[in-house]
Amino acid sequence: MESQRHLKPLDFGSEPMTIELGPQHPAMHGITRFRCQLDGEVIEKMEADIGYLHRGFEKEAENTTYINVIPYTDRLNYVSPLINNVGYVLAVEKLFQVEVPRRAQYARVIMSEISRITDHLTCNGASAMEVGAMTVFLWFIKAREHLWELVEEVTGARLTTNWTRIGGNANDLPYGFLTMLDERLVKVEEALNEGEALILRNKIFIDRLKDIGILSRERAIEHGFTGPMLRATGVPYDLRRADPYLVYDELDFEIPVGTVGDCFDRFLVRQEEIRQSIRIIRHAVEKLPPGDFHCRDRRVWMPDKYEVFNSIEGLIDHFKIVMEGPKPPPGEAYHAVEGGNGELGFYVVSDGSGHPVKCRVRPPCFNYVAAVPEMTVGHYVADIVPIFGSINMIGGELER
Amino acid sequence: MTLVIDLLLNPTIQAILKILVIVLGFVMLTGTVLTLMERKWSSAVQDRIGPNRANLGRWRGRGTLHLAADAVKSIFKEDTIPQDADRLIFAIAPFFSLFAAMVVWAIIPVAAPIGSFRFQITDVNIGFLLVFAVTSLGVYGAVLAGWSSNNKYAILGATRSTAQMLSYEIFLGLSLVGVFMVNGSVTVSTIVANQGQYWFGDVIPKWGVFTQPLAFLMFFTAMLAEMKRLPFDAPEGESEIIAGYFLEYSGMRWSAFMLAEYIAIVGSAALTVTLFFGGYQVPWLHGDGFELFGYLLPLPLFIVTALQILAFVVKVVFFCWLVILIRWTVPRFRFDQIMELGWKKMLPLALANMLITAVWLLAWDHWHL
Numbered sequence: 057m058e059s060q061r062h063l064k065p066l067d068f069g070s071e072p073m074t075i076e077l078g079p080q081h082p083a084m085h086g087i088t089r090f091r092c093q094l095d096g097e098v099i100e101k102m103e104a105d106i107g108y109l110h111r112g113f114e115k116e117a118e119n120t121t122y123i124n125v126i127p128y129t130d131r132l133n134y135v136s137p138l139i140n141n142v143g144y145v146l147a148v149e150k151l152f153q154v155e156v157p158r159r160a161q162y163a164r165v166i167m168s169e170i171s172r173i174t175d176h177l178t179c180n181g182a183s184a185m186e187v188g189a190m191t192v193f194l195w196f197i198k199a200r201e202h203l204w205e206l207v208e209e210v211t212g213a214r215l216t217t218n219w220t221r222i223g224g225n226a227n228d229l230p231y232g233f234l235t236m237l238d239e240r241l242v243k244v245e246e247a248l249n250e251g252e253a254l255i256l257r258n259k260i261f262i263d264r265l266k267d268i269g270i271l272s273r274e275r276a277i278e279h280g281f282t283g284p285m286l287r288a289t290g291v292p293y294d295l296r297r298a299d300p301y302l303v304y305d306e307l308d309f310e311i312p313v314g315t316v317g318d319c320f321d322r323f324l325v326r327q328e329e330i331r332q333s334i335r336i337i338r339h340a341v342e343k344l345p346p347g348d349f350h351c352r353d354r355r356v357w358m359p360d361k362y363e364v365f366n367s368i369e370g371l372i373d374h375f376k377i378v379m380e381g382p383k384p385p386p387g388e389a390y391h392a393v394e395g396g397n398g399e400l401g402f403y404v405v406s407d408g409s410g411h412p413v414k415c416r417v418r419p420p421c422f423n424y425v426a427a428v429p430e431m432t433v434g435h436y437v438a439d440i441v442p443i444f445g446s447i448n449m450i451g452g453e454l455e456r
Numbered sequence: 457m458t459l460v461i462d463l464l465l466n467p468t469i470q471a472i473l474k475i476l477v478i479v480l481g482f483v484m485l486t487g488t489v490l491t492l493m494e495r496k497w498s499s500a501v502q503d504r505i506g507p508n509r510a511n512l513g514r515w516r517g518r519g520t521l522h523l524a525a526d527a528v529k530s531i532f533k534e535d536t537i538p539q540d541a542d543r544l545i546f547a548i549a550p551f552f553s554l555f556a557a558m559v560v561w562a563i564i565p566v567a568a569p570i571g572s573f574r575f576q577i578t579d580v581n582i583g584f585l586l587v588f589a590v591t592s593l594g595v596y597g598a599v600l601a602g603w604s605s606n607n608k609y610a611i612l613g614a615t616r617s618t619a620q621m622l623s624y625e626i627f628l629g630l631s632l633v634g635v636f637m638v639n640g641s642v643t644v645s646t647i648v649a650n651q652g653q654y655w656f657g658d659v660i661p662k663w664g665v666f667t668q669p670l671a672f673l674m675f676f677t678a679m680l681a682e683m684k685r686l687p688f689d690a691p692e693g694e695s696e697i698i699a700g701y702f703l704e705y706s707g708m709r710w711s712a713f714m715l716a717e718y719i720a721i722v723g724s725a726a727l728t729v730t731l732f733f734g735g736y737q738v739p740w741l742h743g744d745g746f747e748l749f750g751y752l753l754p755l756p757l758f759i760v761t762a763l764q765i766l767a768f769v770v771k772v773v774f775f776c777w778l779v780i781l782i783r784w785t786v787p788r789f790r791f792d793q794i795m796e797l798g799w800k801k802m803l804p805l806a807l808a809n810m811l812i813t814a815v816w817l818l819a820w821d822h823w824h825l
Contacts (some may be wrong), residue, residue: 075608083695097612097791186695188686188788194502254785260687261787437612438790441696 072100075437079108083186083441086451088425090440097436102429109451117415121381122148122404125415127218132417133453134215135178136171136396138207140453141220146301147391147402148222151384152356159347160224161302165340166237167219168302168393169333170207173244174200175396175448176284176326176333183323183445184255187264192251199247202240209233222382223357224350234341241334248330265320269431269443276317279430280423283398285447288325289317295394306343309336322446356382381410397421397448419453474577482769483561486776487719492523494718494780501784530711538606538704545604550705550712553597557716559590560723563644567736567764568743570757575736575765576645583642587727588629591682595621597716598684598691602701613700616791617691620681623798624688628678630806631671634813635731638667648735658748661739664732670809672732674802679724681794683717686783690791725775726768733771736764 078089087108093101113132117125129140142164149156156164181196204214209230211217219226255261271279273289286293292311296304312328314321350357354373363370376383386408392401398420405414424447431443463469492507496519499506510521537546563586565576580586595617602614639647653662665672681688692700702713729735740748741763745755755763789797 073608075612077696082698097615184787188689188695188786190498191502191784194504198503255787258786260789260793263793264787264790436790436792438690438693438696 077440078105083444085182085444085449086454088449088451088454090428090444092432092437092440094437097438099432099435099437099440102432104425104428106425107455110455111452113456114415114417117412119411121410122222122384122412123381125412126220127216130216130218131452132419132456133175133396133400133450135450136175137215137217138167138171138211138219139175139393139395139400141217142168142302143391143393143395143400144402145220145222146393147389147404148384149356150389150391151387151404151406152222152353152382153385154223154351154353154356156224156351157348158303158345159228160349160351162340162344163225163229163349164220165302165304165307166229166337166344167207167210169337169340170203172333172394172396173330174203174207176330177203177244179396179445179448180323180326181251182448183265183319183442184251184261186441186445187261189255189258189261192255195247195251195254199244202243206233206237206240209236221350221357223353224348228349229344234344237337237341241337244330245334248327252327262320265323265442265446266318267316268319268435268439269446270316270318271427271431272317275427275430279427281398281427282420282423283394283396284322284325284329285317285398285420285424287311288314288321290315295392295399299392301391301393303340304336307336307339309333309339319442319446355384383408383410392418395420395453397424397450397453400453417453417456419456421447421449421454425449425454470573471577474575478561478564478566478577479558482566483558483719483722484715486722486772487715488523488527490718490721490776490780491526491714492519493776494783495519495522497777497780498784501781526711530708533707535707535709536704540606541704542604542606545600546704547709549597549601549604550702550709550716551597552600553594553716554712554719556590556592556594556597557720557723560587560727563587564726564730565645565648565735566768567761568649569645570761574645575761579643579645581643583644583647584632584636584731585642588625592621592625594682594716594720597713598701601705601713605701605704607704609697609699610701610703612697613691613693613703616693616697617684617701619791620684620688620691620794623795624678624681624802627674627798627802627806628682630803630810631674631678632731633806633810634668634671635664637810637813637817638664644730648730648737651734652737652742658740661734661737663734663737668732668809668813670805672728674806674809675731676728677802679728680779680782681798683720683724683779685717685721685779687786687789688794689788690794693788721776721779722772725772725779728775729768729771736768738763738767 073094075092075094076089077092078084079087089105089108091103091105092099111131113128116128126141126144129144130137132140177196177200181193185193207217208214210233211219211226271289273291276286276289277291281289282293290313292313294311295301297311309332312325312332314325358377359370359373364374384406386406388403388405390401390403392399399418400420401418403414403416403418404412407413428444428447432440435443496506507519507522508516510516510519510525512521537543562577563580563583565574567575569575598617599614602610602617635647636642639650641647651661651663654660655662655666660666684691702710705713740746741760743757743760744752745760746753
C-alpha cells in the first residue's frame, strides 16, 4: 500500500486548454472562428465556426434584376472577382439559351485566367507570409499589382469589376491591352521565379509545409473537394477539362496534380497552375478572333441607340430591359466554373419575371473549411496557419 | 580643476562615465535607430519605399522623424494592464528583458587599452560566463510577461520561449568551449588581444572565425534564437499567437520589449564581433601603425584608438544588418523543430567541435606542429 501511494503521479490538476482563434485573428483571413482544445500545443479537438461575413447575397439577388446581381458577384471571391462575374452570367445565359460571340468568350477566358493568377498569387503569398516569409508575400503582391492594373485597364476597377453582361461583356478588350498583357505576364513569371528561388529550396519552409494537413484522396472526394485542393491529392479533376465551358476545350494546358495532398503539394499545384494560366492566356491571345463583344439578342442586350430613336420595336425593347430587366423563360439552370478555389457554381431559378426566384452559390471553400478540423487535429497550433492558408478561405465566397 | 581631475581618475566615476558613454551614447542610440533601419532595410528587400511620412512641415528627413513619432506615441499611449493580470509582475517584466539585453555591454571592449585605462566598463575575470548567466535571465522577461498577462496566447508564447531557451542555451554554451580552449581563457580582454595575432607570417589575422569556424556558426544561430528573431521567433509567432508573450502590453512597456529586442541585436552583434571577428582589432593595425610584409605606416596613438573604435562600430553594424537581412529572408521554425535542431543537430555538433578542438590542441602541444 505504502509503495503504491509513493508511485502515484503528482496531481497538478491540469486540464486541456480551450482557445479561440478568431474571429479577429491574423491567421483568419476575413473572419472565421476556430475553437481549439489544446494539450500543450497539440490540437486535440477543433470546431470551425463560420458566418461572420454573411451578407445575404442570395436573398439580395432575389430582390433585384438579373443584371443587377452581377455587381454583387464581385464581392464573392474578392481575390478573383472576374471568375465570379463569368460564372454568374454563364448560368443566366444558360437560362436564356443565348449564344455569346466567340471573341467575347475568348476575352472572358483571358480575364478569368488573369483572375486565377491573382487568386493563386494571393493564396500562396499569404501562405508563405504566415510561416514567416514576409518577403515572398510582398513580391507576389507586387506581381498581383501588375495584373490588377490590367484588370483596371479593361473593367475600370481593380476589385469591383462588374465586367460581364448577360450575352456579352461590358466592353471589348481595350486598344493596346494585348501588348500590355504580354509585358505583364513576363513580369509575373519573373516574380514567380524569384519567389520560388527564395523558398522552395529552403529547408525551413519545406519542413513547415511538408506532411502538414494531409487529407487522403478518398476523404477529399467524400468532403466534396474540388479545385487545387483536390488536385493536390492527385485527382486530375478540373472543370475546364472535365466539363469544358467557354472555349477551354480549344486551348492547350495541363492539369498539375500533387501526390500526397499536404500543404506543400497545394502550394506547388497552385504555383504550377499560375504557369498554366499564363500559357492559356498566351494561347487565347494567339487565337483571339475578331468580332463582336456581345450578342444581338434583343431579350438580353439593348438595341442600338439608332434603333431606339427610330423604330417602335427598338424603343419597346429598350424600355422593357431598362424598366423590368431581361426576363428569362421559366426554368432553372446550374452552371459551374473552375474558380480560383475550385468548383464555383451558380444555380438560378426563374419564374419568367425580371428577377431570380432563387440564386444559389456553391462556394468551393465551404467544403474545405468543413474539413479543417480533420486536417488539423493532432498537429501543433503553429500548423493551423499553413493549413488554413493553403485552403484559401475567402469569407465573401464562403459566407456569401 | 584638481578636483575634476581627481574625480576623473576615480575608478567608480570612470565606470559611471563609461556606462553613460557606451550604453546611452552607443547602445541605446543604435538600438533605437535599428528600429527605423529594420523598416527601411526590409522595405529595400521587398521593393517598398518604407516609412517616409512623418514630417516637420516640409522636412521629412527620409523617415528619420518616425523615431521621434514612435517615441512620442509610446510615451503618451495609455499603459493598460488587464484586469486579471498580476499587476506587479506585469509591470516589471519588460525590464528583465531590457536589463539582460544591456548587461552584455559591461564586458565588451571597444578599443585597445591605453596604459591602465581600458575602453571597457569592466574586465571581470569570469568574462563570458557572466554573459551566459545574465542573458539567460532575459527569458524571465518573456516568461513572467506571458504568465502575468493572464492571456492564453501570452502563456503559449511564454511556454514557447521557455522551450526555445532550453534548446539553444545548451549549444550556445558548448559552442564557445572550443573558443575558450583555443584562447586558454574566458576573460574578454585576453580573447580579444589574442585575436590580434597572425597566421602565416603576418597575413591572416587569427580571428575566432578562422580558428573556430564551426563555433561561429553555432554561436550565431544561438544568438538569433536568443534574440527571438526569425527564423526563431516562435515565441512571438505573429501569425498564430499574434504577439506571444507581450500581447497584452501597450505604451511604453511594449516599447521596452521592442527596445530590448533591438538592443539584444546590438549586444549579440557585439558579442559575435568580440569573440569571432577580432573585436576592435583592425587587420594589420598594431599599436604604432599599419604593418604588412615588413612595411610600416606609423600612426599616432589617438588615431589608432579612433580607428579601433570605428572598426568595432562598423563590425557591429554589419552584424545588425545581417540579422535583419536574415529576418526578411527565411521563414519561421515551429517550436518543436527548434528543439529538434537544438538537441539533435546542434548539441552533437557542439560536442564534436569540442572534441576536435581538444584533440587538435593536444596534438599541437605534443608534436609542436
